[in-house]
Amino acid sequence: DTAVSQTPKYLVTQMGNDKSIKCEQNLGHDTMYWYKQDSKKFLKIMFSYNNKELIINETVPNRFSPKSPDKAHLNLHINSLELGDSAVYFCASSQEGGAHNEQFFGPGTRLTVL
């Protein structure tokens, strides 16, 4: 019954590797997001997709490439991982991206780059 799910929950990897985080929502929403939470708990939008189209790309390095195969999935692929990529990454979804509509968040993926 999980509304927004992410895998894996924890990801530990070496610098320079390529990794992916998967996100799925079963709420029937048409908009999905990726947020990054740093070690000080600060949350910042990375990407937003509406109906599989990229809407927001907030000055994220092009090593980060989101992919939305369908409305229910938004995966995040990261190339050439760097130490500074260590963070918790949250996926979220909402309906239509309207100002009144709340976003539902996944449990997060804690990425540690060694």
Add this chain to the structure above:
Amino acid sequence: GDSVTQMEGPVTLSEEAFLTINCTYTATGYPSLFWYVQYPGEGLQLLLKATKADDKGSNKGFEATYRKETTSFHLEKGSVQVSDSAVYFCALKDSGGSNYKLTFGKGTLLTVNP
């Protein structure tokens, strides 16, 4: 651009104490305002929201009133419990072109002691 400023923590209270977490915002349009809560090791959950001026959001004993004249959305609870210990985030969603993302404050860590 849009921004949210909330009081920095950490905030430490005894059980049954009164809680206020201040939040002010700047936005170009007519934003909706949200409080999200993050319990330890979990993702974000919507606590309450308000979509227009003078609206009051409430949930689980928490309240916040959308004050357009002071651009504020302070979170209050009359009697906190140990189970309220979490990080609280104030956020806005603009009604203009940026309505596909939430802009968050930096979060306030609340610890409630028995």
